[in-house]
Amino acid sequence: MGFEEMWRDLAPVGRSAASGGYFRQPWASAESELRAWFAQECAARGLTVETDGIGNQVAWWSPDSATGKGVLTGSHLDSVLDGGAYDGPLGVVSALAAVDTMRGRGFEPSRPIGIGVFVEEEGSRFGRACLGSRLVTGATTWDEARELRDRDGVFLADAVEVAGLDPSTGLLSLEHVGTFVELHVEQGRDLFDRDVAVGLASEIWPHGRWRFDFAGQANHAGTTRMEDRRDPMLTYAMTALAANKQARLAGQRATFGRISVEPNGTNAVPSLVTAWLDARASSDDALAEMVDAVGRQAQDRAGRDGTALTVTAESVSGSVAFDPDLAARLAGLGDWPVIATQAGHDAGILADAGIPTAMVFVRNPTGVSHSPDEHAETADCLTGVEALADVLEELAR
Amino acid sequence: MGFEEMWRDLAPVGRSAASGGYFRQPWASAESELRAWFAQECAARGLTVETDGIGNQVAWWSPDSATGKGVLTGSHLDSVLDGGAYDGPLGVVSALAAVDTMRGRGFEPSRPIGIGVFVEEEGSRFGRACLGSRLVTGATTWDEARELRDRDGVFLADAVEVAGLDPSTGLLSLEHVGTFVELHVEQGRDLFDRDVAVGLASEIWPHGRWRFDFAGQANHAGTTRMEDRRDPMLTYAMTALAANKQARLAGQRATFGRISVEPNGTNAVPSLVTAWLDARASSDDALAEMVDAVGRQAQDRAGRDGTALTVTAESVSGSVAFDPDLAARLAGLGDWPVIATQAGHDAGILADAGIPTAMVFVRNPTGVSHSPDEHAETADCLTGVEALADVLEELAR
Structure with a gap:
């Protein structure tokens, strides 16, 4: 399925009829549906999904031509309470579509390309933003995290178990990840003010x-x-x-x-x-x-x-500076601006863990985010998919 | 049972172990227990309780000597969220104890004396204070009230039904009530500042x-x-x-x-x-x-x-002025001060409905109310019971 069909498929999942906003909290029903959807989209592309003990997912496109450390892309599927459609899912859907684009171009990667989905990026349920990526990188330990409680007093360990997951089976390994690239809707109006559809991230504010x-x-x-x-x-x-x-x-x-x-x-x-x-x-x-x-x-x-x-x-x-050489090299592919963001991202956690990391932003015409009004034009999203494909080819060629 | 035993019996009902405060919301479990407790205390005194279609209760002491319109006393048993022990229950327990006192004195009433308990006085669940007395006097109609919703979206009509009540069986009749007297813990420090244990109410602020x-x-x-x-x-x-x-x-x-x-x-x-x-x-x-x-x-x-x-x-x-002649007459029984209150009470609703009404206040040493810290000294409560018995004898002799 193409970008637009995938986007339509996701539209009703966890959406409030009252506000039009999304309630995709981790380890609950809407998120299970999203996890199954992701596995199905990967399967349709011949990719096998691994789901780790807390619900992080990754699928590797690793044809015979690919060797060495891989290039991971992706984002998250959870939302803030009453959030928008784009924050998170745009990066996952664009990653799937970018694989289609590269294949359509006849690209043969010389490194594996992975698509990842991290859980509880927003911290909307357990109050700890980027929890999935923090656990994977070791920035937070499971022994500490398991004691976190949601607003109803439910322990993280119990929520994960109720969702049918078992942390003792282990977490996603980043050992074979050479580079991480996260595409994300911009959450301000820098790109709109600069009149460009796509940009790269320089840093995340503390x-x-x-x-x-x-x-x-x-x-x-x-x-x-x-x-x-x-x-x-x-x-x-x-x-x-x-x-x-x-x-x-x-x-x-x-x-x-x-x-x-x-x-x-x-x-x-x-x-x-x-x-x-x-x-x-x-x-x-x-x-x-x-x-x-x-x-x-x-x-x-x-x-x-x-x-x-x-x-x-x-x-x-603390502040996160993305790899400046990497940003400059990738920006050159499309003459894209390199801008700062005030929002935390899984990309920041992976960068902090020493993995060379870049972010691709897609223009947000109003700058509104974490709101049912969050929006990006379809044409800009499709430009984002092309840009992500260009970036992944550059890194995996 | 005497005042202190009844007080001890009520102490654990709906009490939060965490705060020590009370959660006695109407049409829920703590309140059902209170309703059953009240019926049992009345039965122990040979009085039969009528419970109306929404849970208001009344029991009449009407020996052969009693004729004509009666004197109603009582208060409410519900609490605000995390409230104190005294606001409401003090008036009900004191009414039961005052009947014991009058009987102990050998008093023979020439008018019936009733003890009433009104539901949802605090409006803590459906947002409408004095809901029980408003419905009984017709200040609020059932057709309007049934559509009220609590914080979980439950309609009043459904909450009442779940509590095993049926509004179509009718509401308490005030037809035979000639006077209403409500005893209540003071919710300010006027009596404390005046160094007296008991006072009467002049008015309720709008x-x-x-x-x-x-x-x-x-x-x-x-x-x-x-x-x-x-x-x-x-x-x-x-x-x-x-x-x-x-x-x-x-x-x-x-x-x-x-x-x-x-x-x-x-x-x-x-x-x-x-x-x-x-x-x-x-x-x-x-x-x-x-x-x-x-x-x-x-x-x-x-x-x-x-x-x-x-x-x-x-x-x-609007402001409620209690019957000034009645207040002056009753104040004379004990040289009690007549003071204003800023709190709404069922007594205000009955006064508004044209029933001659008085309130007896019992000293609150801190003035704190609607709080786990709400308090009255036992000696003052016992003085309150004596005062209420004096008032009821004056009105029913």
């Missing part, structure tokens, strides 16, 4: 997630005088505004998009507000400085509100 | 709940520049702070204690933030003015944030 626990005292919302309250919602509200202002002034990014309130009743002052700060900056120092500044302002306000604040770093990733 | 829907655009928390966002969390945060300030300056009450965020993911700018404003003021005009002022500031900010705000009044109750 970024992380911090949990802010604001503890106060539950009380009656009607009878408690304003001056007698210890209301953690106020400390949170000021912190959310402070984070936004801090990021805006510094040209960085800071977001409070997730919150949990106890008891979350209309007529009760909350006892506890927990909120997660997603922060990203152009350097490790700038990131630390911004998060510190937000934390300081929050602590000051907590003092005035009579509440108590604890800040916990849940995951922090 | 109060209500407004739903604020802040709509923005979901987007990637990393790649979307701060200036390209339409982030409804910011509009909400500013609104929560504005509501607090408005109430503080005016000596009124305004609280955002409940929030729901879509998609509520760490790495996504939210598409929608819904939050509920609980507001109370010393006059209807002051309440309208405060809510308008908060709404105006929120709309201004929405304009700057590129978000859209809709405000919906979910329930608004």
